Amino acid sequence: xxxxxxxxxxxxxxxxxxxxxxxxxxxxxxxxxxxxxxxxxxxxxxxxxxxxxxxxxxxxxxxxxxxxxxxxxxxxxxxxxxxxxxxxxxxxxxxxxxxxxxxxxxxxxxxxxxxxxxxxxxxxxxxxxxxxxxxxxxxxxxxxxxxxxxxxxxxxxxxxxxxxxxxxxxxxxxxxxxxxxxxxxxxxxxxxxxxxxxxxxxxxxxxxxxxxxxxxxxxxxxxxxxxxxxxxxxxxxxxxxxxxxxxxxxxxxxxxxxxxxxxxxxxxxxxx
Amino acid sequence: xxxxxxxxxxxxxxxxxxxxxxxxxxxxxxxxxxxxxxxxxxxxxxxxxxxxxxxxxxxxxxxxxxxxxxxxxxxxxxxxxxxxxxxxxxxxxxxxxxxxxxxxxxxxxxxxxxxxxxxxxxxxxxxxxxxxxxxxxxxxxxxxxxxxxxxxxxxxxxxxxxxxxxxxxxxxxxxxxxxxxxxxxxxxxxxxxxxxxxxxxxxxxxxxxxxxxxxxxxxxxxxxxxxxxxxxxxxxxx
Numbered sequence: 001x002x003x004x005x006x007x008x009x010x011x012x013x014x015x016x017x018x019x020x021x022x023x024x025x026x027x028x029x030x031x032x033x034x035x036x037x038x039x040x041x042x043x044x045x046x047x048x049x050x051x052x053x054x055x056x057x058x059x060x061x062x063x064x065x066x067x068x069x070x071x072x073x074x075x076x077x078x079x080x081x082x083x084x085x086x087x088x089x090x091x092x093x094x095x096x097x098x099x100x101x102x103x104x105x106x107x108x109x110x111x112x113x114x115x116x117x118x119x120x121x122x123x124x125x126x127x128x129x130x131x132x133x134x135x136x137x138x139x140x141x142x143x144x145x146x147x148x149x150x151x152x153x154x155x156x157x158x159x160x161x162x163x164x165x166x167x168x169x170x171x172x173x174x175x176x177x178x179x180x181x182x183x184x185x186x187x188x189x190x191x192x193x194x195x196x197x198x199x200x201x202x203x204x205x206x207x208x209x210x211x212x213x214x215x216x217x218x219x220x221x222x223x224x225x226x227x228x229x230x231x232x233x234x235x236x237x238x239x240x241x242x243x244x245x246x247x248x249x250x251x252x253x254x255x256x257x258x259x260x261x262x263x264x265x266x267x268x269x270x271x272x
Numbered sequence: 273x274x275x276x277x278x279x280x281x282x283x284x285x286x287x288x289x290x291x292x293x294x295x296x297x298x299x300x301x302x303x304x305x306x307x308x309x310x311x312x313x314x315x316x317x318x319x320x321x322x323x324x325x326x327x328x329x330x331x332x333x334x335x336x337x338x339x340x341x342x343x344x345x346x347x348x349x350x351x352x353x354x355x356x357x358x359x360x361x362x363x364x365x366x367x368x369x370x371x372x373x374x375x376x377x378x379x380x381x382x383x384x385x386x387x388x389x390x391x392x393x394x395x396x397x398x399x400x401x402x403x404x405x406x407x408x409x410x411x412x413x414x415x416x417x418x419x420x421x422x423x424x425x426x427x428x429x430x431x432x433x434x435x436x437x438x439x440x441x442x443x444x445x446x447x448x449x450x451x452x453x454x455x456x457x458x459x460x461x462x463x464x465x466x467x468x469x470x471x472x473x474x475x476x477x478x479x480x481x482x483x484x485x486x487x488x489x490x491x492x493x494x495x496x497x498x499x500x501x502x503x504x505x506x507x508x509x510x
Contacts, residue, residue, distance in 0.1 A: 053449050072451065079449035091318060091493040092442050104439035105450045109431050152446065162449070 004067035006031050006160045006192025007052060012061035014047050021047050022218055025061070027211060029192040031159065034183065034206050036223075037196045039213035040254065045196045046082060048213075049162050052194075053077070066159055075105050078158030078191075080149050080166045088138040094148045095120050095133040101152030123155035124148070126181045128174070142169040150178050154185050161185065161193045167202055175202045200227070201248045214254075227251070297411040301419055301475050305484060308423040311430050312468045313489030315461060318441040320368060322486045324361050324462075327375035328469045330382035331357035333478035335470075336403050337389035346403075347418050351470040357382065358466030362459045386478075406477030415474060422471045426464050433457060 007029040014021040021044030029035050037045050050056035051063050054072035063070045065077065078101075086092070098120045103110060110116075124130040127147040137145060150166055161182065167175045183206040186193045195203060200210065200223065210226040212219050214235055219226055226232070227249050232240040241252045292299065316325055335353020339346045357378055365371025386403070402410075411419070430437070439447040440454040448454050465485075472481050 055448070072453075073449045074451045077449055077451075079446050081445045081449075084445070086442075089493060090442060091314070091496065097443065100435070100439045100443060101446065101450070104435050104443075104447060105452045106435055107432055109434040149446075156450075 003031065005029060005064070006033070006066060007194065008064045009051075010062045010064075012051065012063055013059045014044055014051055014056060015059040016044075016047060016056070020059075022213055023060075025218065027220060029160075029194060031192055032186060032190040034186055034193045034195065034203075034208045035211060036200060036203060036207045036209075037194060037211045037213065038198065038200060039218075040215070043213040043215060045213055046164055049079075049164060049194075049196070052160075052162060053079070075156065076159045078153035078156060078161040080146075080153045080161075080163040082164040083142065083146060083149075083168050085142060085145060086138040086140075088136075090136060090138040092137050093134050094124065094129060094137055094140065094151075097137050097148055098123055098152045098155050102155045119155055123151040126154065127151045128177055143171065143174060146170060147174065147178060150181065154181065157185070157189050157191075159189065159191050161191055163193070164196045165198065166195070167197060167199075172202075179203050179206065204249065223249075295409060297413065297416050298408050301411045301416055302408065304420055304423045305472055305475055306488075308426050308468055309472070309484040310488050310492075311427060312465060313485045313487075314492075315430070315437060315441055316465065316485050317489045317493055318438070319458075319461065321465065322482065322490075323372055323375050324358075324365075325465065325469065325482055325485050327361060327378045327382070328354045328357045328466055329473060329478045329481040330379045330386065332382075332466075332470050332473050332481075333403055334382040334386035334389065336473060337386040337393070340395070340403070341389045341393045347415065347470070347474060350473050351467070353382070354466040354470040354473075355463060356466075358462040358469075359459070362462035402477070403473065404477050404479050406473065406475050406480060408475050411475060419471045419475065422467050426468050429460065429464055433460060437461060 005028045007027070009025045009027040012025040013023040014025075027035070037048060039045055047056055051058055052065060052070055054070050065071075065074060099116065101123075102116065102119060121130055121133060124133050127150050129144060129147045129151060132140060132144060132148070137148060140148065146166065146169055150163070153161060153163065163182065166178060166182070170178060179202055182193060182195070183203075185191055186206075195207075197203065200207065204223060207223055209220060210223050212226050212232070212235065216237055217235055219231060219235055221231075227242050229240060229242045232242055232251065232254070236254050238253070238255050240254050243250045243252060316322060332350040332354035335356070336346045336350035338353070339349020360378065361371060361374055365374040390403075436447065436452045437457050437460075439450070440452050440457050444454055468485065469481050472484055476484055
């Protein structure tokens with residue numbers, strides 16, 4: 001039996017409003033593989049996910065999810081969207097949001113079975129949010145909502161996990177807890193993980209490969225192959241230094257107009 | 273006039289039992305509408321559609337007034353009007369901002385059309401006023417039957433799409449990623465809303481539909497936070 005890839009882009013090109021975001025992308029994410037996606041704002045990182053979810057038709061090439069051409073979403077996909085806070089008045093508790101991640105796509109009102117309850121609480125426990133199970137999501141802090149979101153994405157045990165900046169607004173301790181939870185799911189469920197981040201450091205130990213997107217092209221490789229001064233300098237077309245400061249990677253000097261925010265974030269990542 | 277006199281003038285419970293028998297259609301209509309309104313209202317609140325309810329009810333009023341003028345069944349007229357409005361809002365207004373501008377255009381159009389039809393209508397003026405404020409004391413048997421059938425249809429549809437609709441309402445992005453047909457569900461809900469509005473108009477009137485479909489759920493959301501419990505507190509509100 002040939003193993004089916006969790007996610008595969010073949011010669012894929014994405015265009016938004018006439019502008020090419022990325023072109024000729026060939027990326028195969030194996031089951032159990034952890035791929036980090038980095039790059040400046042506007043390089044098309046989130047559009048990568050929109051293409052996988054069938055919300056952005058590719059200008060060329062194909063994308064397939066678990067061996068099937070990507071449709072409009074799938075219950076095999078776990079998705080942590082870019083952070084958007086819930087309204088304070090949202091009539092939904094943390095456990096309800098997680099339960100929707102488990103079976104919200106099914107029809108019928110659903111019966112509150114013990115198995116469902118336990119699965120939901122276990123997922124919340126995993127990201128340290130069990131104590132807030134009965135709190136309305138709108139009342140949780142940004143970091144807490146983010147952890148509930150990750151529980152929601154993991155509760156269905158997806159075979160492909162797409163996470164868009166899941167560590168945003170988390171402190172160091174919770175960054176570790178959340179990335180450990182994701183990594184544990186990756187190995188126990190043999191799930192492919194695609195993880196958009198602006199800072200590679202919190203997940204450096206678990207990343208198998210890195211996709212680095214910029215306006216002028218992309219590179220794919222192991223972190224030690226990508227995070228090198230000559231590789232990123234060639235990619236950006238200007239002099240970029242990659243520094244290793246006590247085991248943390250800091251990228252210095254990507255062009256300001258396309259990567260100002262990224263630069264600031266990287267420097268922040270270095271001393272956080 | 274002291275307090276007791278005023279109270280006695282406004283409220284008189286002497287023949288309550290006898291009245292209840294006379295008004296038993298009204299009592300049933302109120303109960304059925306209350307149940308349906310609570311269920312629909314929860315989604316109206318979580319999908320932020322309060323303004324849409326108003327837009328649909330104005331067009332439903334125009335439809336009923338048009339039916340009155342040309343002499344066809346008034347309930348059919350309001351069903352046509354509200355379904356038309358619901359589908360228009362559903363198709364044209366996917367995003368909240370688009371939706372509000374669509375409703376902003378539809379609403380004065382519906383109200384104006386309705387008033388024009390009523391002005392042209394030569395019949396009894398009580399019929400006209402009834403469309404705006406409803407006639408809960410004059411629900412006849414055929415009307416009650418339509419109300420019950422439509423309510424059962426609305427409630428059954430809501431129970432079938434309950435989870436995906438809730439998912440799409442509170443967490444659209446993730447719902448779409450998980451394969452929930454968010455656009456189709458949005459249209460389904462608009463049709464459900466159109467049906468609920470059209471039957472409610474004849475009992476409580478175009479102006480009060482909002483209070484039935486929005487107020488109970490909005491109040492419930494203040495005291496309850498889980499979907500089932502806010503649904504339960506919203507339902508028996510009428």
